Amino acid sequence: MFRRVKNKFLRYFIIFIYFAIIFLCAIELNFLGLFGYSPTTKDIETPTLNIASELYTDDGKLIARYFKENRSPVVYDSISTDIVNALVSTEDIRFFKHSGVDFFAVASSLVSTAHGEKRGGSTITQQLAKNLYRTRYQQSAGFLGKIPGLNMLIIKIKEWFTAVKLERKYSKEHILTMYLNTVSFGNNTYGIKTAAKRYFNSNTNDITASQAALLIGMLKATTLYNPIRNPEQATKRRNIVLSQMLKADFISSEQYKDFITKPLGLSLGSVNDSSKDDSYLRAAVERTVEKWCEENGYDLYEDGLKIYTTIDSRLQAHAEKAAYEQMAILQERLDKSWANELPWRDSKGVVIENFLENLAKKLPLYDFLSQKFNKNTDSISYYLNQPKSMKVFTWEDGMKEVNYSTMDSLAHYAKFLNTGMMALDPYSSEIKVWVGGINHSYYKYDHVNQAKRQAGSTFKPFAYLAAIEEGMSPCDKFPDKAVRIDYTENGEQKSWEPKNADWTFSGLDMSLRWAMGRSINSVTAQITEKVGWDKVVETAHKCGITSHLASVPSVGLGSNDVTVFEMVSAYATFLNKGNHTTPILVKRIVDRDGKTLAEFKAKPEQVIDEETAWLMTYMLRGTMEEPGGTSQALWEWDLWKDGNQIGGKTGTSSNYVDGWYIGITKDLVTGVWVGNDERSIHFRNSATGEGSRTALPIFATFMEQLYHDPNSGYTYGPLPDPTVPITRKYNCPSPRIVIQDSTATDSVRIEQRLMPTVPLQDEDEINRIDEQLKPTIP
Helix, strand or coil: CHHHCHHHHHHHHHHHHHHHHHHHHHHHHHHCCCCCCCHHHHHHCCCCCCCEEECCCCCCCCCEEEECCCECCCCCCHHHHHHHHHHHHHCCCCCCCCCCCCCHHHHHHHHHHHHHCCCCCCCCCHHHHHHCCCCCHHHHHHCCCCCCCHHHHHHHHHHHHHHHHHHHHHCCCHHHHHHHHHCCCCCCCEHHHHHHHHCCCHHHHHHHHHHHHHHHHHHHCCCCCCCCCCCHHHHHHHHHHHHHHCHHHHHHHHHHHHHHHCCCCCCCCCCCCCCCCHHHHHHHHHHHHHHHCCCCCCCCCCCCCCECCCCCCHHHHHHHHHHHHHHHHHHHHHHHHHHHCCCCCCCCCCEEEHHHHHHHHHCCCHHHHHHCCCHHHHHHHHHCCCCCCEEEEECCCCEEEEEEEEHHHHHHCCCCCEEEEEEEECCCEEEEEECCCCCCCCCCCCCCCCCCEHHHHHHHHHHHHHHHHCCCCCCCCCECCCCCCCEEEECCCCECCCCCCCCCCCCEEEEEEHHHHHCCCCHHHHHHHHCCHHHHHHHHHHHHCCCCCCCCCHHHHCCCCCCCCHHHHHHHHHCCEEEECCCCCCCEEEEEEEEEEEECCCCCECCCCCCHHHHHHHHHHHHHHHCCCCCHHHHCCCCCCCCCCCCEEEEEHHCCEEEEEEEEECCEEEEEEEEEEECCCCCCCCHHHHHHHHHHHHHHHHHHHHCCCCCCCCCCCCCCCCCCCCCCCCCCCCCCCCCCCCHCCCCCCCCCCCCECCCCHHHHHHHHHHHHHHCCCC
16 A cells, blocks of 8 residues: 555655554554553553551551651642752753653753763653653563563653653643652652651751752762762762752752852651561561451552551550660679579570570571581581671660670570560450560560460469359368379379479468469469369460460469460450450551551450459459468559559469569559570579569559559559459458568469379388479579
8 A cells, every 4th residue: 555655755754654653552552462561541540659558556656667668658739849840950841841751852862872972861751650650670571572672662662651641641740749759769768758858857848949959869879879878979969950950040040159069968867767577566566467458458568558556655665664674684683693604504404505506507697608618517617606896785785886706696695585565455455565575676576476485373363263163262272282183194194293482381271362362382283183174274265365275284383385465365354354355456457548448346255254253353462462472572662552453463484484474453454574585594593583573573663654654544543343243252361471571482483293103102202203303492
């Protein structure tokens, strides 16, 4: 058909235009997948802008963000005119005149390139198309897009088409806003709002012409013109932008002369640009919300969600202060107790050989060195023992500059005690405090709901609860005497003889309340035997303990590993009138437009009757009110005004490895655990390592701070009175006898004495085994 055109040049021109049109249509349609993805009309109408999700406390305080690109969008009316002028004069002077593609700029760019001067011809709208739809990424390239030379032509044409579509859909102001919200300003800073905050600690509508010139100048090369790293280069680039603003009559010559003589004037602001795991609370919420996002089709890191937790920022601050202050004291105490001795010991007190070497083998660095040195242990050891300058965390000096080897660093961090703390509103089941450890930068493991540790005597209330459910009352009595329980485990006959914390038996008949208040092992063991250890396990599970519990005679003494989260959840059942509810950390999730996507509320389930639940709170008060009660160290704090009542339970596992305190007040249930991540590192005696001396002071200090803070909303007061008739006898005052230093045996150490059954008449053999198992207490 082209032969009808007689003029040769015209015919060739028409043929060129014809095939050009076909080529352009093929690109737009991605014919046979040869050209790759091009934004559709739907994509243009709903552009995707990756926006950080934000994490808030219940009282509205922003505490963290989740992002792949640290970005906060801003509207056009909040952008300084100087920012717009700097951008237009530098990047696209005819922005308000073209329709997405500036062919004059394209032609000028080609001429400049031909003369050896590389100059871009892309408009702001084209750059927006590139940023929004990632037109230059491999995912957008088809088969032909991988051919050098041709690929850039295809990319440019795609950007032209997309720019025209954007111009038809959006106003110039909207395009400028989207562009400024998408561009990178280095240092993981995306968008003009975040950049203004980072570099000038200012809002976008307060940015001056000189400041705007600096920010816009960075867009050419964010590393080269970074004002923090390269202030001289950044100043030169700023002045070039100012000269462009002068040419465009956006500033006067006097202003220009004034601006170029001034320093950059940085005022670095705080922008939350922390990495994925910057705090225990943030990571805990992340684990919860990621699952919800996966189930509901949202991206936590790109969809700009607003996540409101149940955490009270005031309580959280008090808890962190109390925990960290006490942990510093405890760390000093532990260090002094071992002095120059190595603290990693086995159950017999012998130093564990190759302790640090075994820790080193768990490091990613060890695998790298093993490959590099072909598993040559001498070479690996030599490298790991080479000292180098580094900063390490200390309680005394914060981050301290030291000259340590990798092995020195391992030894330093291995000795640190850690903690987990959680406070819960027992009525709403909302978590108000979450302290997962001492420093998330160095200890990622969350000690609230990830770390499982031996509960010790904090588990005893579930044995007493089982007894009350079986018909006993707080006034029923058992003798404090030596107990031997024979049982079968996995087909093997075994025997268990629990000892009290002070290794003595008083011979007294003790009420259940008194025995629990003093944390008497022998009575707890008798109760467990009477109701059955399977019953104790069942009772604990229905109250909220979800970990596997070995059903053995020692279960009532806390021989199993559980989390702080579980223990607090279970104790809350007592205050909540026998209703158990899984604690809530996230209250609601809102999208970027303010629409509520999800709300999370408690779903209570009645697991014990209300009378029994109240009796358990009354039993827990016994640790303060009964003679020799293990919570009586709390008298040292200002907690006893206006008839205030506190119940609770201390706990200490074997060899003082774990220290616990679970406390209840009229408003909160608070659990605290203290110990070392390596169970072989612990305190040496009861005077330094029992729960009443490690975990209890954190609880006490926290509650004292709450009561002293008039803005906390928490006041002194008694625990709730019963709201149902109490049919069982519970008011049975115990005899007032002299108890030597009750806090020294604040809690019971668990001695799981699992051994083959010994004939009772062979007392010498029993005593020999007893001496072997009895730990040495300095």
